[in-house]
Amino acid sequence: MIRMTRSLSRSELRKLVRSLVLDWDGLAFHSKAMLYCSAQHYLDGKIPWDMIFEVDRWPDYTAVLWTCKDAASAPSFARNEVFFHWTSEDGLRQLLKSKSINWTSLLKLVAFPLIGLTTLKEHLDLQGVPLPDRHAAVCDTAYYLHNTCPHVQNVNTTDNKVTIAPLTPEHGQLVSKTWKFGGTSEVEERVHYSISTFPSACVYDQDGNPVSWILFNYYGSQGLGYTLPEHRGKGYFQLASKHMISICLQKGYLPFLFIEDKNELSRTIHRKLGYSWTEAGRCAYIHLNC
Template sequence: MKILNSDELKIAETTLYAHLPKSIKVYGFVFAMNRGKPQALEVLVDTWPAFTTIIFRPDPNNIRTKDYLKKVTLYSTDEEVLRKMLTTENAIDWSTNFLIGGCDVRHIPMLKEIAASRGVSMKEFSLVHLMTLTDPSHLPELVTSDLESRVSVLNESHVDVINKTWKFGGDEKSYRNILHLIRHFPSCCITDENNQPVSWVLSYDYYAMGMLYTQPEHRGKGYAKTLITTMAKRLHSQGYPVYCFIEECNELSYKLFKNMGFTEDPSYRATWYEFN
Protein backbone atom coordinates (compact mmCIF):
# COMPACT_ATOMS: atom_id res chain seq x y z
CA MET A 1 0.00 0.00 0.00
CA LYS A 2 1.36 3.42 -0.95
CA ILE A 3 0.38 7.05 -0.37
CA LEU A 4 0.73 9.05 -3.57
CA ASN A 5 2.69 12.29 -3.83
CA SER A 6 1.85 15.22 -6.11
CA ASP A 7 3.84 13.92 -9.09
CA GLU A 8 2.27 10.47 -8.79
CA LEU A 9 -1.22 11.99 -8.65
CA LYS A 10 -0.66 13.36 -12.16
CA ILE A 11 0.06 9.84 -13.43
CA ALA A 12 -2.96 8.49 -11.52
CA GLU A 13 -5.21 11.01 -13.31
CA THR A 14 -4.26 9.53 -16.69
CA THR A 15 -4.81 5.98 -15.43
CA LEU A 16 -8.24 6.78 -13.98
CA TYR A 17 -9.31 8.58 -17.16
CA ALA A 18 -9.13 5.25 -18.98
CA HIS A 19 -11.74 3.84 -16.56
CA LEU A 20 -14.39 6.54 -17.01
CA PRO A 21 -17.27 6.80 -16.31
CA LYS A 22 -17.13 4.29 -13.44
CA SER A 23 -14.02 5.92 -11.98
CA ILE A 24 -15.38 9.44 -12.38
CA LYS A 25 -15.67 10.42 -8.71
CA VAL A 26 -12.09 9.50 -7.82
CA TYR A 27 -10.99 10.97 -11.15
CA GLY A 28 -12.75 14.22 -10.19
CA PHE A 29 -10.90 14.35 -6.87
CA VAL A 30 -7.52 13.77 -8.53
CA PHE A 31 -8.37 16.29 -11.25
CA ALA A 32 -9.06 18.93 -8.58
CA MET A 33 -5.96 18.12 -6.54
CA ASN A 34 -3.74 18.30 -9.62
CA ARG A 35 -5.03 21.81 -10.29
CA GLY A 36 -4.25 23.12 -6.84
CA LYS A 37 -7.72 22.93 -5.31
CA PRO A 38 -7.51 22.64 -1.51
CA GLN A 39 -8.34 19.18 -0.15
CA ALA A 40 -7.96 17.48 3.22
CA LEU A 41 -7.36 14.04 1.74
CA GLU A 42 -4.59 11.57 1.22
CA VAL A 43 -4.62 9.05 -1.62
CA LEU A 44 -3.63 5.39 -1.29
CA VAL A 45 -3.14 2.71 -3.93
CA ASP A 46 -2.42 -0.99 -3.62
CA THR A 47 0.65 -0.98 -5.90
CA TRP A 48 2.49 1.56 -8.03
CA PRO A 49 2.59 2.54 -10.83
CA ALA A 50 0.07 -0.10 -11.92
CA PHE A 51 -2.78 -0.16 -9.43
CA THR A 52 -6.18 -1.83 -9.21
CA THR A 53 -7.49 0.02 -6.17
CA ILE A 54 -7.39 3.65 -5.08
CA ILE A 55 -8.75 5.01 -1.80
CA PHE A 56 -9.20 8.62 -0.69
CA ARG A 57 -9.34 9.10 3.07
CA PRO A 58 -9.08 12.05 5.50
CA ASP A 59 -5.50 13.24 5.85
CA PRO A 60 -4.63 12.99 9.56
CA ASN A 61 -1.90 15.61 9.11
CA ASN A 62 -4.23 18.25 7.60
CA ILE A 63 -5.67 20.65 10.17
CA ARG A 64 -8.81 21.12 8.03
CA THR A 65 -9.79 17.45 8.37
CA LYS A 66 -11.58 18.03 11.69
CA ASP A 67 -13.84 20.69 10.12
CA TYR A 68 -15.70 18.25 7.90
CA LEU A 69 -17.55 14.96 8.08
CA LYS A 70 -15.01 12.19 7.56
CA LYS A 71 -15.43 10.93 4.01
CA VAL A 72 -13.90 8.01 2.15
CA THR A 73 -14.05 7.49 -1.60
CA LEU A 74 -12.75 4.45 -3.44
CA TYR A 75 -12.51 2.76 -6.81
CA SER A 76 -11.35 -0.79 -7.47
CA THR A 77 -11.25 -3.29 -10.30
CA ASP A 78 -10.20 -6.09 -7.92
CA GLU A 79 -12.46 -6.68 -4.93
CA GLU A 80 -10.07 -9.04 -3.18
CA VAL A 81 -7.35 -6.38 -3.25
CA LEU A 82 -9.86 -3.86 -1.92
CA ARG A 83 -10.86 -6.27 0.85
CA LYS A 84 -7.22 -6.67 1.86
CA MET A 85 -6.66 -2.91 2.00
CA LEU A 86 -9.76 -2.43 4.15
CA THR A 87 -8.95 -5.25 6.57
CA THR A 88 -5.38 -6.42 7.06
CA GLU A 89 -3.80 -3.19 5.76
CA ASN A 90 -6.17 -0.85 7.67
CA ALA A 91 -6.60 1.63 4.83
CA ILE A 92 -9.44 3.29 6.75
CA ASP A 93 -10.11 3.80 10.46
CA TRP A 94 -13.16 1.69 11.34
CA SER A 95 -13.25 3.06 14.88
CA THR A 96 -14.58 6.48 13.80
CA ASN A 97 -17.75 7.70 12.11
CA PHE A 98 -17.27 8.13 8.37
CA LEU A 99 -19.10 8.18 5.06
CA ILE A 100 -18.22 6.17 1.96
CA GLY A 101 -19.64 8.12 -0.96
CA GLY A 102 -20.20 7.24 -4.59
CA CYS A 103 -19.30 3.60 -4.01
CA ASP A 104 -20.04 0.98 -6.68
CA VAL A 105 -22.97 -1.07 -5.32
CA ARG A 106 -21.18 -4.30 -6.22
CA HIS A 107 -18.84 -3.67 -3.26
CA ILE A 108 -21.65 -3.31 -0.72
CA PRO A 109 -21.95 -7.00 0.31
CA MET A 110 -18.22 -7.07 1.04
CA LEU A 111 -18.38 -3.80 2.99
CA LYS A 112 -21.31 -5.10 5.03
CA GLU A 113 -19.34 -8.25 5.83
CA ILE A 114 -16.32 -6.28 7.03
CA ALA A 115 -18.44 -3.82 9.02
CA ALA A 116 -20.32 -6.67 10.74
CA SER A 117 -17.08 -8.42 11.68
CA ARG A 118 -15.91 -5.23 13.40
CA GLY A 119 -19.21 -4.43 15.09
CA VAL A 120 -19.71 -1.32 12.95
CA SER A 121 -23.21 -0.30 11.88
CA MET A 122 -24.04 0.74 8.30
CA LYS A 123 -26.81 3.03 7.10
CA GLU A 124 -27.58 3.76 3.46
CA PHE A 125 -27.81 7.45 2.64
CA SER A 126 -28.85 7.21 -0.98
CA LEU A 127 -28.73 5.08 -4.11
CA VAL A 128 -27.96 7.13 -7.20
CA HIS A 129 -27.77 7.29 -10.97
CA LEU A 130 -24.45 8.50 -12.38
CA MET A 131 -25.24 10.90 -15.23
CA THR A 132 -22.45 12.13 -17.53
CA LEU A 133 -22.28 14.55 -20.44
CA THR A 134 -19.62 14.07 -23.10
CA ASP A 135 -21.10 16.21 -25.88
CA PRO A 136 -22.26 19.72 -24.85
CA SER A 137 -23.82 20.28 -28.29
CA HIS A 138 -26.90 18.46 -26.95
CA LEU A 139 -27.47 21.21 -24.42
CA PRO A 140 -30.24 23.72 -25.17
CA GLU A 141 -29.55 27.37 -25.81
CA LEU A 142 -30.30 29.76 -22.96
CA VAL A 143 -33.94 30.74 -22.95
CA THR A 144 -33.79 34.57 -23.15
CA SER A 145 -31.14 37.25 -23.06
CA ASP A 146 -32.89 38.71 -20.00
CA LEU A 147 -32.51 35.43 -18.13
CA GLU A 148 -28.93 35.06 -19.29
CA SER A 149 -28.10 38.49 -17.85
CA ARG A 150 -29.30 37.36 -14.43
CA VAL A 151 -26.91 34.40 -14.27
CA SER A 152 -24.00 34.99 -11.92
CA VAL A 153 -21.85 33.09 -9.42
CA LEU A 154 -22.57 32.44 -5.77
CA ASN A 155 -20.67 34.29 -3.07
CA GLU A 156 -20.09 33.87 0.64
CA SER A 157 -23.21 35.83 1.59
CA HIS A 158 -25.33 33.08 0.00
CA VAL A 159 -24.06 30.20 2.14
CA ASP A 160 -26.80 30.41 4.76
CA VAL A 161 -29.74 30.13 2.37
CA ILE A 162 -28.14 27.19 0.57
CA ASN A 163 -27.36 25.43 3.85
CA LYS A 164 -30.99 25.81 4.97
CA THR A 165 -32.44 24.36 1.77
CA TRP A 166 -29.93 21.56 1.06
CA LYS A 167 -31.35 18.15 1.90
CA PHE A 168 -28.15 17.12 3.70
CA GLY A 169 -27.41 20.56 5.16
CA GLY A 170 -28.55 22.56 8.15
CA ASP A 171 -25.60 22.22 10.54
CA GLU A 172 -22.23 23.87 11.07
CA LYS A 173 -20.21 21.27 9.16
CA SER A 174 -22.41 21.53 6.08
CA TYR A 175 -22.15 25.34 6.32
CA ARG A 176 -18.34 25.09 6.24
CA ASN A 177 -18.51 22.61 3.38
CA ILE A 178 -20.74 24.89 1.27
CA LEU A 179 -18.52 27.88 2.04
CA HIS A 180 -15.48 25.90 0.91
CA LEU A 181 -17.19 24.90 -2.35
CA ILE A 182 -18.30 28.45 -3.17
CA ARG A 183 -14.80 29.78 -2.51
CA HIS A 184 -12.92 27.23 -4.60
CA PHE A 185 -15.21 25.48 -7.12
CA PRO A 186 -17.53 26.59 -9.94
CA SER A 187 -21.08 27.66 -9.15
CA CYS A 188 -23.98 29.38 -10.92
CA CYS A 189 -27.09 31.15 -9.70
CA ILE A 190 -29.97 33.29 -10.92
CA THR A 191 -30.71 36.34 -8.81
CA ASP A 192 -33.79 38.48 -8.18
CA GLU A 193 -34.07 42.26 -8.32
CA ASN A 194 -32.26 42.48 -4.98
CA ASN A 195 -29.36 40.35 -6.25
CA GLN A 196 -30.39 37.48 -3.99
CA PRO A 197 -30.18 33.93 -5.42
CA VAL A 198 -33.49 32.29 -6.24
CA SER A 199 -32.03 29.30 -8.11
CA TRP A 200 -28.56 27.78 -7.95
CA VAL A 201 -26.23 24.89 -8.68
CA LEU A 202 -22.81 24.18 -7.17
CA SER A 203 -20.04 21.74 -7.94
CA TYR A 204 -18.63 19.48 -5.26
CA ASP A 205 -14.92 19.14 -4.57
CA TYR A 206 -14.85 16.21 -7.02
CA TYR A 207 -16.49 18.43 -9.71
CA ALA A 208 -19.89 16.73 -9.81
CA MET A 209 -22.73 19.22 -10.19
CA GLY A 210 -24.98 19.25 -7.16
CA MET A 211 -27.27 21.07 -4.70
CA LEU A 212 -29.45 22.17 -7.65
CA TYR A 213 -32.36 24.08 -6.16
CA THR A 214 -34.98 26.67 -7.11
CA GLN A 215 -37.04 28.51 -4.53
CA PRO A 216 -40.67 27.23 -4.77
CA GLU A 217 -42.13 30.58 -5.86
CA HIS A 218 -39.70 30.76 -8.80
CA ARG A 219 -40.20 27.30 -10.28
CA GLY A 220 -41.53 26.59 -13.76
CA LYS A 221 -39.51 29.38 -15.40
CA GLY A 222 -36.68 27.34 -16.88
CA TYR A 223 -34.15 28.40 -14.24
CA ALA A 224 -32.78 24.92 -13.56
CA LYS A 225 -32.32 24.19 -17.25
CA THR A 226 -30.53 27.51 -17.72
CA LEU A 227 -28.15 26.84 -14.82
CA ILE A 228 -27.37 23.28 -15.87
CA THR A 229 -26.61 24.48 -19.41
CA THR A 230 -24.41 27.34 -18.18
CA MET A 231 -22.50 25.21 -15.69
CA ALA A 232 -22.03 22.24 -18.02
CA LYS A 233 -20.69 24.42 -20.85
CA ARG A 234 -18.35 26.21 -18.46
CA LEU A 235 -16.98 22.97 -17.00
CA HIS A 236 -16.56 21.38 -20.42
CA SER A 237 -14.77 24.42 -21.88
CA GLN A 238 -12.21 24.24 -19.07
CA GLY A 239 -11.60 20.51 -19.48
CA TYR A 240 -13.44 19.46 -16.32
CA PRO A 241 -15.55 16.29 -16.19
CA VAL A 242 -19.26 17.06 -16.58
CA TYR A 243 -21.44 14.80 -14.48
CA CYS A 244 -23.79 14.49 -11.53
CA PHE A 245 -25.25 11.93 -9.17
CA ILE A 246 -29.05 11.82 -8.95
CA GLU A 247 -30.90 9.94 -6.26
CA GLU A 248 -33.06 7.14 -7.62
CA CYS A 249 -36.11 8.61 -5.92
CA ASN A 250 -35.64 11.95 -7.71
CA GLU A 251 -37.42 11.15 -10.96
CA LEU A 252 -37.92 14.82 -11.86
CA SER A 253 -34.19 15.60 -11.86
CA TYR A 254 -33.36 12.34 -13.62
CA LYS A 255 -35.76 13.19 -16.45
CA LEU A 256 -34.45 16.76 -16.65
CA PHE A 257 -30.79 15.76 -17.00
CA LYS A 258 -31.60 12.93 -19.41
CA ASN A 259 -33.58 15.28 -21.66
CA MET A 260 -30.58 17.63 -21.68
CA GLY A 261 -28.25 14.98 -23.11
CA PHE A 262 -26.80 13.40 -19.97
CA THR A 263 -26.47 9.62 -20.17
CA GLU A 264 -25.71 6.77 -17.78
CA ASP A 265 -24.08 3.37 -17.88
CA PRO A 266 -27.01 1.02 -17.11
CA SER A 267 -24.63 -1.54 -15.60
CA TYR A 268 -23.45 0.87 -12.89
CA ARG A 269 -25.05 2.18 -9.71
CA ALA A 270 -23.40 4.09 -6.89
CA THR A 271 -24.42 4.56 -3.28
CA TRP A 272 -23.56 6.51 -0.13
CA TYR A 273 -23.24 4.67 3.19
CA GLU A 274 -22.60 5.98 6.68
CA PHE A 275 -20.54 3.86 9.08
CA ASN A 276 -20.36 4.32 12.87
Protein backbone atom coordinates in the same frame (compact mmCIF):
# COMPACT_ATOMS: atom_id res chain seq x y z
CA MET B 1 3.42 -13.30 -0.41
CA ILE B 2 1.42 -10.55 1.33
CA ARG B 3 1.22 -7.46 -0.86
CA MET B 4 1.25 -4.17 1.04
CA THR B 5 -0.79 -1.15 0.07
CA ARG B 6 1.10 2.00 -0.84
CA SER B 7 0.50 5.66 -0.03
CA LEU B 8 1.40 7.77 -3.05
CA SER B 9 3.83 10.67 -3.04
CA ARG B 10 2.85 13.86 -4.89
CA SER B 11 4.94 12.89 -7.91
CA GLU B 12 3.31 9.45 -7.99
CA LEU B 13 -0.11 11.06 -7.63
CA ARG B 14 0.63 13.19 -10.70
CA LYS B 15 1.45 10.01 -12.61
CA LEU B 16 -1.82 8.47 -11.43
CA VAL B 17 -3.79 11.51 -12.67
CA ARG B 18 -2.10 11.27 -16.07
CA SER B 19 -3.07 7.59 -16.23
CA LEU B 20 -6.78 8.35 -15.85
CA VAL B 21 -8.70 8.75 -19.10
CA LEU B 22 -12.31 9.90 -18.86
CA ASP B 23 -14.27 8.35 -21.70
CA TRP B 24 -16.59 10.82 -23.43
CA ASP B 25 -18.03 8.22 -25.81
CA GLY B 26 -19.10 5.66 -23.22
CA LEU B 27 -19.89 5.35 -19.56
CA ALA B 28 -17.04 6.47 -17.34
CA PHE B 29 -17.38 5.06 -13.85
CA HIS B 30 -18.19 7.88 -11.49
CA SER B 31 -15.51 6.71 -9.06
CA LYS B 32 -12.85 7.31 -11.74
CA ALA B 33 -14.19 10.83 -12.38
CA MET B 34 -14.24 11.47 -8.62
CA LEU B 35 -10.66 10.23 -8.27
CA TYR B 36 -9.49 12.40 -11.15
CA CYS B 37 -11.09 15.55 -9.76
CA SER B 38 -10.07 14.90 -6.15
CA ALA B 39 -6.45 14.22 -7.06
CA GLN B 40 -6.18 17.13 -9.50
CA HIS B 41 -7.76 19.57 -7.06
CA TYR B 42 -5.45 18.35 -4.31
CA LEU B 43 -2.38 18.83 -6.49
CA ASP B 44 -3.65 22.28 -7.51
CA GLY B 45 -4.05 23.34 -3.86
CA LYS B 46 -7.83 23.63 -4.10
CA ILE B 47 -8.15 21.00 -1.38
CA PRO B 48 -6.14 22.67 1.40
CA TRP B 49 -6.28 19.85 3.96
CA ASP B 50 -3.93 16.86 4.05
CA MET B 51 -5.13 13.82 2.12
CA ILE B 52 -3.87 10.32 1.59
CA PHE B 53 -4.17 8.51 -1.75
CA GLU B 54 -3.47 4.81 -1.29
CA VAL B 55 -3.21 2.09 -3.93
CA ASP B 56 -3.22 -1.70 -3.78
CA ARG B 57 0.08 -1.77 -5.71
CA TRP B 58 2.24 0.52 -7.81
CA PRO B 59 2.54 1.41 -10.61
CA ASP B 60 0.08 -1.14 -12.01
CA TYR B 61 -2.62 -0.28 -9.46
CA THR B 62 -6.13 -1.74 -9.65
CA ALA B 63 -7.72 0.07 -6.69
CA VAL B 64 -7.40 3.46 -4.98
CA LEU B 65 -8.76 4.84 -1.74
CA TRP B 66 -8.51 8.46 -0.72
CA THR B 67 -9.50 10.26 2.43
CA CYS B 68 -8.48 12.97 4.87
CA LYS B 69 -5.05 12.16 6.33
CA ASP B 70 -5.28 14.26 9.49
CA ALA B 71 -8.66 15.18 10.94
CA ALA B 72 -7.15 18.20 12.67
CA SER B 73 -6.21 19.70 9.30
CA ALA B 74 -9.58 19.18 7.65
CA PRO B 75 -12.90 21.02 7.78
CA SER B 76 -15.64 19.22 9.66
CA PHE B 77 -17.47 18.07 6.53
CA ALA B 78 -14.42 16.25 5.08
CA ARG B 79 -12.99 14.54 8.17
CA ASN B 80 -14.95 11.31 7.84
CA GLU B 81 -15.36 11.07 4.05
CA VAL B 82 -13.81 8.02 2.36
CA PHE B 83 -13.70 7.26 -1.37
CA PHE B 84 -12.91 4.12 -3.38
CA HIS B 85 -12.21 3.43 -7.05
CA TRP B 86 -11.29 -0.03 -8.30
CA THR B 87 -11.11 -2.17 -11.41
CA SER B 88 -10.30 -5.38 -9.52
CA GLU B 89 -12.31 -6.87 -6.67
CA ASP B 90 -9.10 -8.26 -5.20
CA GLY B 91 -7.70 -4.73 -5.19
CA LEU B 92 -10.77 -3.48 -3.37
CA ARG B 93 -10.46 -6.24 -0.77
CA GLN B 94 -6.85 -5.30 -0.17
CA LEU B 95 -7.61 -1.62 0.32
CA LEU B 96 -10.49 -2.37 2.67
CA LYS B 97 -7.82 -3.83 4.97
CA SER B 98 -5.78 -0.62 4.88
CA LYS B 99 -4.57 0.74 8.22
CA SER B 100 -5.52 4.21 6.99
CA ILE B 101 -9.18 3.54 7.81
CA ASN B 102 -10.52 2.98 11.31
CA TRP B 103 -13.70 1.06 10.55
CA THR B 104 -15.07 1.48 14.06
CA SER B 105 -15.06 5.29 13.81
CA LEU B 106 -17.65 7.62 12.30
CA LEU B 107 -17.32 7.28 8.51
CA LYS B 108 -19.14 8.28 5.34
CA LEU B 109 -18.41 6.30 2.18
CA VAL B 110 -19.10 8.76 -0.61
CA ALA B 111 -20.98 7.40 -3.65
CA PHE B 112 -19.70 3.87 -3.01
CA PRO B 113 -20.43 1.75 -6.14
CA LEU B 114 -23.05 -0.86 -5.36
CA ILE B 115 -21.14 -3.48 -7.36
CA GLY B 116 -18.79 -3.66 -4.36
CA LEU B 117 -21.45 -3.82 -1.66
CA THR B 118 -21.12 -7.57 -1.00
CA THR B 119 -17.34 -7.26 -0.63
CA LEU B 120 -17.76 -4.28 1.67
CA LYS B 121 -20.29 -6.11 3.84
CA GLU B 122 -17.99 -9.13 4.17
CA HIS B 123 -15.22 -6.84 5.40
CA LEU B 124 -17.48 -4.95 7.80
CA ASP B 125 -18.80 -8.21 9.25
CA LEU B 126 -15.21 -9.15 10.13
CA GLN B 127 -14.80 -5.77 11.83
CA GLY B 128 -18.04 -6.17 13.78
CA VAL B 129 -19.47 -3.08 12.07
CA PRO B 130 -23.09 -3.24 10.85
CA LEU B 131 -24.14 -1.94 7.45
CA PRO B 132 -27.38 -0.09 8.30
CA ASP B 133 -29.86 0.33 5.44
CA ARG B 134 -31.32 3.51 6.87
CA HIS B 135 -27.99 5.31 6.58
CA ALA B 136 -27.50 4.45 2.90
CA ALA B 137 -28.82 6.92 0.32
CA VAL B 138 -28.97 4.94 -2.94
CA CYS B 139 -28.44 6.96 -6.11
CA ASP B 140 -27.98 6.71 -9.84
CA THR B 141 -25.05 8.53 -11.40
CA ALA B 142 -26.29 10.81 -14.17
CA TYR B 143 -23.69 11.60 -16.83
CA TYR B 144 -23.70 14.20 -19.57
CA LEU B 145 -22.01 12.03 -22.20
CA HIS B 146 -21.67 14.56 -25.00
CA ASN B 147 -18.79 16.60 -26.32
CA THR B 148 -20.80 19.76 -26.81
CA CYS B 149 -23.05 22.09 -24.89
CA PRO B 150 -23.98 25.72 -25.54
CA HIS B 151 -20.95 27.86 -24.77
CA VAL B 152 -21.17 29.84 -21.53
CA GLN B 153 -21.58 33.12 -23.40
CA ASN B 154 -24.45 31.63 -25.43
CA VAL B 155 -26.39 30.21 -22.48
CA ASN B 156 -29.10 32.80 -22.18
CA THR B 157 -32.83 33.23 -21.90
CA THR B 158 -35.56 35.24 -23.53
CA ASP B 159 -36.38 36.47 -20.05
CA ASN B 160 -34.33 39.68 -19.96
CA LYS B 161 -35.13 40.12 -16.28
CA VAL B 162 -32.66 37.41 -15.19
CA THR B 163 -28.90 36.97 -15.43
CA ILE B 164 -26.59 33.97 -15.02
CA ALA B 165 -23.44 34.25 -12.92
CA PRO B 166 -21.56 32.37 -10.17
CA LEU B 167 -22.80 32.36 -6.60
CA THR B 168 -20.87 34.41 -4.06
CA PRO B 169 -20.04 33.40 -0.46
CA GLU B 170 -22.73 35.70 0.89
CA HIS B 171 -25.30 33.30 -0.57
CA GLY B 172 -23.96 30.34 1.39
CA GLN B 173 -26.53 30.52 4.15
CA LEU B 174 -29.41 30.56 1.65
CA VAL B 175 -28.03 27.53 -0.20
CA SER B 176 -27.52 25.64 3.06
CA LYS B 177 -30.95 26.53 4.39
CA THR B 178 -32.76 25.34 1.25
CA TRP B 179 -30.94 21.97 1.03
CA LYS B 180 -32.86 19.16 2.74
CA PHE B 181 -29.71 18.08 4.62
CA GLY B 182 -28.61 21.66 5.29
CA GLY B 183 -29.14 24.27 7.94
CA THR B 184 -26.16 23.18 10.05
CA SER B 185 -22.82 24.89 10.61
CA GLU B 186 -21.06 21.93 8.95
CA VAL B 187 -23.13 22.28 5.78
CA GLU B 188 -22.65 26.05 5.75
CA GLU B 189 -18.90 25.48 5.98
CA ARG B 190 -19.04 23.08 3.05
CA VAL B 191 -21.17 25.42 0.94
CA HIS B 192 -18.93 28.41 1.64
CA TYR B 193 -15.86 26.36 0.65
CA SER B 194 -17.49 25.12 -2.57
CA ILE B 195 -18.69 28.56 -3.63
CA SER B 196 -15.36 30.18 -2.82
CA THR B 197 -13.21 27.55 -4.55
CA PHE B 198 -15.08 25.94 -7.43
CA PRO B 199 -17.44 26.87 -10.28
CA SER B 200 -21.10 27.46 -9.60
CA ALA B 201 -24.01 28.66 -11.70
CA CYS B 202 -26.88 30.80 -10.51
CA VAL B 203 -29.83 32.55 -12.11
CA TYR B 204 -30.45 35.98 -10.54
CA ASP B 205 -33.65 38.00 -10.79
CA GLN B 206 -33.75 41.63 -11.87
CA ASP B 207 -32.95 42.75 -8.31
CA GLY B 208 -29.86 40.53 -8.14
CA ASN B 209 -31.41 37.90 -5.88
CA PRO B 210 -30.53 34.21 -6.50
CA VAL B 211 -33.53 32.17 -7.64
CA SER B 212 -31.97 28.94 -8.98
CA TRP B 213 -28.49 27.46 -8.66
CA ILE B 214 -26.17 24.46 -8.80
CA LEU B 215 -22.77 23.93 -7.13
CA PHE B 216 -19.66 21.82 -7.76
CA ASN B 217 -18.20 19.45 -5.16
CA TYR B 218 -14.46 19.10 -4.55
CA TYR B 219 -14.64 15.52 -5.85
CA GLY B 220 -16.14 16.62 -9.16
CA SER B 221 -19.88 16.04 -8.99
CA GLN B 222 -22.50 18.73 -9.30
CA GLY B 223 -24.78 19.14 -6.32
CA LEU B 224 -27.13 21.16 -4.13
CA GLY B 225 -29.18 22.16 -7.15
CA TYR B 226 -32.28 24.09 -6.15
CA THR B 227 -34.89 26.55 -7.42
CA LEU B 228 -36.91 28.70 -5.04
CA PRO B 229 -40.55 27.47 -5.10
CA GLU B 230 -42.01 30.74 -6.38
CA HIS B 231 -39.69 30.64 -9.41
CA ARG B 232 -40.24 27.05 -10.52
CA GLY B 233 -41.63 26.14 -13.93
CA LYS B 234 -39.75 28.93 -15.72
CA GLY B 235 -36.76 26.94 -16.97
CA TYR B 236 -34.29 28.62 -14.62
CA PHE B 237 -32.71 25.41 -13.37
CA GLN B 238 -32.12 24.28 -16.96
CA LEU B 239 -30.31 27.57 -17.58
CA ALA B 240 -28.11 27.14 -14.52
CA SER B 241 -27.39 23.51 -15.43
CA LYS B 242 -26.44 24.31 -19.04
CA HIS B 243 -24.08 26.97 -17.74
CA MET B 244 -22.47 24.46 -15.37
CA ILE B 245 -22.18 21.79 -18.09
CA SER B 246 -20.40 24.28 -20.34
CA ILE B 247 -17.95 25.20 -17.57
CA CYS B 248 -17.19 21.53 -16.86
CA LEU B 249 -16.54 20.79 -20.53
CA GLN B 250 -14.24 23.79 -20.82
CA LYS B 251 -12.21 22.51 -17.86
CA GLY B 252 -12.05 18.95 -19.22
CA TYR B 253 -14.34 17.50 -16.57
CA LEU B 254 -17.01 14.90 -17.20
CA PRO B 255 -20.29 16.51 -16.05
CA PHE B 256 -21.99 14.16 -13.62
CA LEU B 257 -24.22 14.22 -10.56
CA PHE B 258 -26.10 11.87 -8.27
CA ILE B 259 -29.88 11.43 -8.26
CA GLU B 260 -31.53 9.73 -5.31
CA ASP B 261 -33.86 6.84 -6.11
CA LYS B 262 -37.07 8.65 -5.18
CA ASN B 263 -36.27 11.97 -6.86
CA GLU B 264 -38.29 11.54 -10.05
CA LEU B 265 -38.47 15.28 -10.69
CA SER B 266 -34.69 15.47 -10.88
CA ARG B 267 -34.62 12.49 -13.24
CA THR B 268 -37.10 14.16 -15.57
CA ILE B 269 -35.21 17.46 -15.60
CA HIS B 270 -31.79 15.92 -16.18
CA ARG B 271 -33.04 13.55 -18.87
CA LYS B 272 -34.27 16.61 -20.78
CA LEU B 273 -30.86 18.22 -20.32
CA GLY B 274 -29.17 15.25 -22.01
CA TYR B 275 -28.04 13.24 -18.98
CA SER B 276 -28.28 9.46 -18.88
CA TRP B 277 -27.57 6.69 -16.37
CA THR B 278 -27.07 2.94 -16.30
CA GLU B 279 -26.92 0.16 -13.72
CA ALA B 280 -23.12 0.48 -13.59
CA GLY B 281 -23.44 3.90 -11.97
CA ARG B 282 -25.58 2.77 -9.04
CA CYS B 283 -24.02 3.89 -5.77
CA ALA B 284 -24.79 4.84 -2.18
CA TYR B 285 -23.72 7.36 0.43
CA ILE B 286 -23.11 5.00 3.34
CA HIS B 287 -22.88 6.29 6.93
CA LEU B 288 -21.18 3.96 9.40
CA ASN B 289 -21.15 3.99 13.21
CA CYS B 290 -23.65 6.86 13.47
